[in-house]
Amino acid sequence: xxxxxxxxxxxxxxxxxxxxxxxxxxxxxxxxxxxxxxxxxxxxxxxxxxxxxxxxxxxxxxxxxxxxxxxxxxxxxxxxxxxxxxxxxxxxxxxxxxxxxxxxxxxxxxxxxxxxxxxxxxxxxxxxxxxxxxxxxxxxxxxxxxxxxxxxxxxxxxxxxxxxxxxxxxxxxxxxxxxxxxxxxxxxxxxxxxxxxxxxxxxxxxxxxxxxxxxxxxxxxxxxxxxxxxxxxxxxxxxxxxxxxxxxxxxxxxxxxxxxxxxxxxxxxx
Numbered sequence: 001x002x003x004x005x006x007x008x009x010x011x012x013x014x015x016x017x018x019x020x021x022x023x024x025x026x027x028x029x030x031x032x033x034x035x036x037x038x039x040x041x042x043x044x045x046x047x048x049x050x051x052x053x054x055x056x057x058x059x060x061x062x063x064x065x066x067x068x069x070x071x072x073x074x075x076x077x078x079x080x081x082x083x084x085x086x087x088x089x090x091x092x093x094x095x096x097x098x099x100x101x102x103x104x105x106x107x108x109x110x111x112x113x114x115x116x117x118x119x120x121x122x123x124x125x126x127x128x129x130x131x132x133x134x135x136x137x138x139x140x141x142x143x144x145x146x147x148x149x150x151x152x153x154x155x156x157x158x159x160x161x162x163x164x165x166x167x168x169x170x171x172x173x174x175x176x177x178x179x180x181x182x183x184x185x186x187x188x189x190x191x192x193x194x195x196x197x198x199x200x201x202x203x204x205x206x207x208x209x210x211x212x213x214x215x216x217x218x219x220x221x222x223x224x225x226x227x228x229x230x231x232x233x234x235x236x237x238x239x240x241x242x243x244x245x246x247x248x249x250x251x252x253x254x255x256x257x258x259x260x261x262x263x264x265x266x267x268x269x270x
Contacts, residue, residue, distance in 0.1 A: 003031035007066040007090065009058045009081065010073030011035030011046055014163040015095060019070050020048055034066060037073070060084035071095055086122030099125040100217060107220050111266040112139045116221075128210070129241055130154045130232065131217040137268055138247065140261040142222060145249035149227040152214065155235045155242040156199060158191060165191070166238055191236045199232045208232060 006023065010016040016037070023030055033048045036058035045052040056062055058077070063069060063085040071078050071085075075098040082092045082099065099105040106116035107125045112135050117124065126132070134152055141147060158165040165186045172182045172192035182190050189196055200209035207215075211230040218228050262268045 001029050003029040004067040005032045005034060005065055006030050007034040007036050007056075007063065007069040007085075009036045009069055009071045009077070009085075011055055012037045012041045012044065013072060014159060014166065015072040016070075017046070019072060020046055024049055032065075036062065061088070063088040063090045066090040068093065082123050090122075091120075092123045094123060094125050097128070097213065099123055100127060100213075101220065107217060109135055109139075109221060111136050113221050127217040127221065128213040129160060130156065130210070130230075130243065131214050131221070133241065134214065134243055134245060135218065135222055136265070137245070137262065139222065140265040140268075141247060141249065141253075141258060142226075144257070144261055145251040145253050147223070147226050147247055148250055149229070149248040150218070151229045151246040153231045153233065153244045154214075155195070155233055155244075157237045157239045157241055158186075158234065159239045160199075160241065161186060161234070169236055169238060172236075187234065191234060193236055195233045195235045197231060197233045199234050 006028070008016050008019050011020060020033065020035065023033070033053055035046045035053055035055045037055050039057045041055050042057040044055045046055065058073065058081055060081070066085065067090060069085045069090040069092045071082060071092060072095040075096040078094050078096040078098040082094055085092050100107050104121060105123050105125050106120050107127055108114065108116050109127060109132050134150070138147060138150065158169045168186045169191055172190060175182045176192060182192060184190050187196060188198065198208065202208050203212060207230070210232040214230040215228045218226055259270055262270045
């Protein structure tokens with residue numbers, strides 16, 4: 001089996017840490033793991049397959065020995081470093097919002113539109129987390145009955161905001177249990193025991209940027225004719241996003257037909 005030298009850019013962050021865990025759990029064919037992060041993190045270590053691996057500074061010129069670079073370091077870092085990595089021979093899979101709507105960059109959910117990989121030029125974008133889980137379930141329904149409209153409400157864990165948000169929720173739970181005032185810094189309001197319908201900034205149309213990502217990404221990945229009405233809320237759980245989805249189709253269906261489609265769909269458990 002072919003093996004790959006895999007870099008994880010943003011290796012010390014919450015998502016980068018999970019990427020490294022997933023590579024190990026799924027036994028991905030890695031010949032060498034190359035964790036990368038900002039200069040201040042260089043020399044620190046991550047654990048992979050029971051071994052300590054030193055973190056390398058992520059910068060142009062650092063990707064010459066990399067086959068695949070998994071990016072989760074934010075849009076600005078991806079804007080600068082992804083083209084550099086691609087020019088040095090790596091295939092970049094970017095987790096940020098930077099390249100998602102670039103017409104020259106495929107936006108891919110493997111279970112939904114793997115054929116889009118055929119036109120990549122070194123950078124592949126993956127969508128917003130909420131778009132991914134929605135479209136994995138929507139794809140087989142769309143293929144069979146053609147979706148006209150999606151009304152979706154998301155309930156997103158604090159892990160989507162990153163390590164500081166996870167720490168804030170944990171600290172708020174501790175403060176509440178000790179009957180002391182709850183400290184708020186990451187979110188505009190207390191997240192413990194709360195639901196905040198405010199993820200990212202509000203736009204002129206009244207939707208948040210997070211909500212409009214679901215609209216635009218659905219159109220790019222699945223079908224530009226689908227009407228999407230999203231509401232995105234942050235809730236006080238550490239990990240695990242949930243969604244409630246209402247779908248209208250052009251063709252009639254029975255629930256049993258939908259259940260059967262979903263049972264056979266990759267990535268879906270009914």
